[in-house]
Amino acid sequence: MESDDYVGRYGFEVEPFQEDYTGRLSWGVLGNLLLRCASLHSAHYGFGYNRAEEDAYAWVLSRLVIELDEMPRTGEQFTVETWVGRIYRLFSDRPYAVRAADGRVLGYALSVWALIDKATRRPVDLEQMADPEFRRSLVGDRPCPVQPPRRIRVKAAAPTATYTARYTDIDINGHFNSIRYLELVLNLFPKERYATHRVARVEMAYSSETYCGETLSLYCEEVAPGQFAVEIRKNADTQPQVAVRADITFKPYEQE
């Protein structure tokens, strides 16, 4: 659902089998809904995959930051709002607000995208490229108060976990699904942590794509109490390459 203010508003309900074991909307479902809303919103304004240039260009997710005070629970309704916040050289910012049924903000997210020329695999200059419709859809003055992306550095020499990409992990572009990386990060921690702690902030910085059959190694270290830096490297034994850097911050429920 889009409106005249160029903000897309998409209503959802937390359905059975979309929750984690604590009864809250799972991060995997939320993350994929954010990407879906981006796709619907950009398609609506004529700068998405449905355009004539569909075959020539593709939006690629570069960064994703999600900061939530509260995750909706089974049966609860929520709304995802998204808009185009900024266009600057090779990147476009797409912020989000997640609202409860009563309009209260549950959290914000910020995604950063590049538009790739499929032929050259290089990003295009959005300041040159953006068409009038896309420029018109810019909503520069709407707040999205997430902490800006950080510089994530991990020194750990031994991986905490490894995972080999398989068929069900691969998205329509032939790459490891962006949100599956987030699930791998969440899975570094024991299940019990999620009963006592909420994930207050996650940041994902996407560096290189992972293909089916490639093995990911996850290096993790606590950089501050409750805050962990994670580096996901592919082909760690042969040609190490950073696929994703992540940063995740837990807060105990008791403190709130």
Next chain:
Amino acid sequence: MESDDYVGRYGFEVEPFQEDYTGRLSWGVLGNLLLRCASLHSAHYGFGYNRAEEDAYAWVLSRLVIELDEMPRTGEQFTVETWVGRIYRLFSDRPYAVRAADGRVLGYALSVWALIDKATRRPVDLEQMADPEFRRSLVGDRPCPVQPPRRIRVKAAAPTATYTARYTDIDINGHFNSIRYLELVLNLFPKERYATHRVARVEMAYSSETYCGETLSLYCEEVAPGQFAVEIRKNADTQPQVAVRADITFKPYEQE
């Protein structure tokens, strides 16, 4: 959406990020939608999780058979129909039909459920237990022409794959998600197979629950051309126990 004929009808559209890499609705999303429809339909007729006995009983999935001629693609609409087909001693059959937007049947599914007394962890006799409303909702004469469940036997001594259950795999009951097992089965095969073959039939027979931290070992063998039997055992090294038996049949797209 339910109607007077006791058949639940739920409309969906294949949304971006719900597809596999070939652009078809992913089996993981379809499987969880089938479970969601079961939950919505049984709640509507007063024999689901929303009842007063919610705390005393839980439906447990015993078997799931899905036979599809065709999987809907991104942007296509489809409808899941489900109804209560049979009640017999400890089990209740819940059939499904999956229809394209034009009403054409894309496939059928059959799920078999037991109602567990949470205190004793034992199934109750549904012929004794079922209330009038549940009996009234029985639709015995509606066709669901799936091949009946098979006896699945695997002799393979060495596992093809192993997987350790983590936080994001665990459902609200604290168990490994029923459909994640299906994803593990699909992931036994190279991605390329799904470009040339469709999954014509899958059968899952659930034996014992898997908990977070337990390791699953998958034993697989081809029992007929394109048909594979899979046994998923937990704690294979210490106290082997069958979690799930599965049977999956591929058909080449070319033959159709």
